[in-house]
Amino acid sequence: xxxxxxxxxSPGAAPADPALRARPQQTRDTVxxxxxxxxxxxxxxxxxxxGRLRHPVGPMCPAxxxxxWDTVEASGxxxxxxxxxxxxxxxxxxxxxxxxxxxDLEEGTRLxxxxxxxxxxxxxxxxxxxxxxxxxxxxxxFPQFRLAAVPA
Amino acid sequence: xxxxxxxxxxxVGIGATEFSKDSGRSELRLAVECIKAALDDCGxxxxxxxxxxGFSMDTNLEIEVANNLGIPELTFxxxxxxxxxxxxxxxxxxxxxxxxGAADVVVCYRALNERSGHRFGADxxxxxxxxxxMALMAYGAPCGLMTAGQFAAMYASRYLHQYGRTTDDxxxxxxxxxxxxxxxxxxxxxxxxxxxxxxxxxxxxxxxxRMLDCCQESDGGVALVITSAERARxxxxxxxxxxxxxxxxxxxxxxxxxxxxxxIATLPESGVVARKLYGSSGLGPxxxxxxxxxxxxxxxxxxxxxEFGFCGRGEAGDFVADGHLGLGGSLPTNTNxxxxxxxxxxxxxxxxxxxxxxxxxxxxxxADIANIVVTSGAAVPTSxxxxxxx
Numbered sequence: 001x002x003x004x005x006x007x008x009x010s011p012g013a014a015p016a017d018p019a020l021r022a023r024p025q026q027t028r029d030t031v032x033x034x035x036x037x038x039x040x041x042x043x044x045x046x047x048x049x050x051g052r053l054r055h056p057v058g059p060m061c062p063a064x065x066x067x068x069w070d071t072v073e074a075s076g077x078x079x080x081x082x083x084x085x086x087x088x089x090x091x092x093x094x095x096x097x098x099x100x101x102x103x104d105l106e107e108g109t110r111l112x113x114x115x116x117x118x119x120x121x122x123x124x125x126x127x128x129x130x131x132x133x134x135x136x137x138x139x140x141x142f143p144q145f146r147l148a149a150v151p152a
Numbered sequence: 153x154x155x156x157x158x159x160x161x162x163x164v165g166i167g168a169t170e171f172s173k174d175s176g177r178s179e180l181r182l183a184v185e186c187i188k189a190a191l192d193d194c195g196x197x198x199x200x201x202x203x204x205x206g207f208s209m210d211t212n213l214e215i216e217v218a219n220n221l222g223i224p225e226l227t228f229x230x231x232x233x234x235x236x237x238x239x240x241x242x243x244x245x246x247x248x249x250x251x252x253g254a255a256d257v258v259v260c261y262r263a264l265n266e267r268s269g270h271r272f273g274a275d276x277x278x279x280x281x282x283x284x285x286m287a288l289m290a291y292g293a294p295c296g297l298m299t300a301g302q303f304a305a306m307y308a309s310r311y312l313h314q315y316g317r318t319t320d321d322x323x324x325x326x327x328x329x330x331x332x333x334x335x336x337x338x339x340x341x342x343x344x345x346x347x348x349x350x351x352x353x354x355x356x357x358x359x360x361x362r363m364l365d366c367c368q369e370s371d372g373g374v375a376l377v378i379t380s381a382e383r384a385r386x387x388x389x390x391x392x393x394x395x396x397x398x399x400x401x402x403x404x405x406x407x408x409x410x411x412x413x414x415x416i417a418t419l420p421e422s423g424v425v426a427r428k429l430y431g432s433s434g435l436g437p438x439x440x441x442x443x444x445x446x447x448x449x450x451x452x453x454x455x456x457x458x459e460f461g462f463c464g465r466g467e468a469g470d471f472v473a474d475g476h477l478g479l480g481g482s483l484p485t486n487t488n489x490x491x492x493x494x495x496x497x498x499x500x501x502x503x504x505x506x507x508x509x510x511x512x513x514x515x516x517x518x519a520d521i522a523n524i525v526v527t528s529g530a531a532v533p534t535s536x537x538x539x540x541x542x
Contacts, residue, residue: 025283025293056412062404081416091298
């Protein structure tokens with residue numbers, strides 16, 4: 001096996017086709033979360049035993065050991081906890097430089113997602129974010145974020 | 153010593169292939185070559201070996217290793233997940249097996265064509281990782297966070313922010329280890345030291361990381377032979393006593409993806425290992441004469457120095473800048489040049505270097521070495537050793 005990369009995008013080059021992105025490996029415990037994204041719903045798993053929110057999702061609440069849970073829908077408001085501006089290697093389906101942030105959702109959980117529509121140098125830890133949806137194909141949608149205007 | 157396995161076992165043999173970018177042969181052949189070399193080093197033969205331990209990520213099954221070396225039977229075999237975090241853990245399990253009577257002689261091995269074959273700098277799905285590991289990585293796939301360098305960069309971005317540091321702190325780690333590698337005839341980067349400006353000007357990989365923050369990709373193999381301290385006394389080479397050995401994971405734990413902890417600018421799994429090593433040996437950071445700190449990415453070197461108590465939290469950049477990791481410093485570290493300078497054999501070459509330091513045979517030998525801390529892949533479920541002179 002060798003390294004699979006797309007070529008370095010030159011200025012003015014056509015944007016990468018998101019349909020080329022790798023599909024996440026899902027399990028019986030996680031498939032519902034990815035399925036909800038298709039319907040433009042970003043869900044957060046909530047323990048119905050103790051009310052604790054958790055992400056990544058899983059079958060048991062690590063706080064009270066309840067196996068029962070429901071979900072709350074995230075508002076899509078959040079801020080940058082940490083972020084990476086990726087240059088190399090370049091994965092199929094993404095444009096570079098690529099900003100991937102660890103987002104603090106206002107509900108209190110964190111989420112990995114891209115920050116788009118800005119120069120990477122504008123992104124700061126603490127930057128306010130608002131969510132939008134990227135429809136990849138008929139089967140896939142994924143949340144991504146833009147820098148939100150911060151009240152003066 | 154509060155019981156346990158302290159000083160009851162030792163690393164008695166080390167062996168390696170050459171380190172290169174294209175070995176030109178199979179990973180299985182690299183494995184049997186380095187194991188044979190390690191057995192030759194201590195005067196044993198494959199017929200003496202009854203245990204094999206190491207990495208689940210190694211493509212060489214224990215039985216194929218045994219088939220080709222002619223190891224007659226195995227009474228202990230164990231392979232550990234989480235990539236480079238396994239290294240010292242294999243030695244720990246070997247020590248437990250020998251101390252507990254499960255095997256008399258255990259070999260730990262790692263052999264890989266990591267540059268000419270499945271490059272670890274690439275998308276993790278292209279590497280020999282298990283299905284459950286890929287499920288763990290699922291949340292990064294839709295947003296293009298799929299390489300080790302990116303995972304390290306996420307930690308690094310928060311570390312810099314939290315402690316108000318600059319990427320020069322990372323650069324000085326690289327400069328220090330490349331200086332050590334320059335004097336190592338087996339290092340890929342022998343005679344190739346770098347300056348801080350070289351680091352500052354190196355190619356951006358995943359900001360805040362640059363090329364010179366990332367370890368090499370290498371082909372090669374390293375093997376270690378572990379047996380009882382009693383048997384070691386009858387053997388030709390000076391043994392490296394396994395004074396303490398530990399594995400560590402800290403919930404919520406990822407594999408370089410521990411993004412959901414309260415404080416992601418820490419490495420609590422390394423802290424688990426440090427406490428276990430110090431607790432079982434009765435030693436503390438002041439008693440450690442040299443260190444092998446796993447250097448897949450420079451920011452994790454800083455975090456490990458902090459978790460092991462060699463300096464305070466957020467102070468590792470100054471600790472490195474003050475020269476403590478240099479050959480004349482208070483904690484000569486990665487005297488072989490580390491994985492940034494010598495080769496990337498999942499840290500097994502670092503364990504071998506610790507043995508050489510205790511034998512007095514390092515290319516960058518430092519005097520009066522009694523106790524060495526060795527760490528394994530940081531930011532994944534990890535492991536560590538304190539190796540000691542007899």
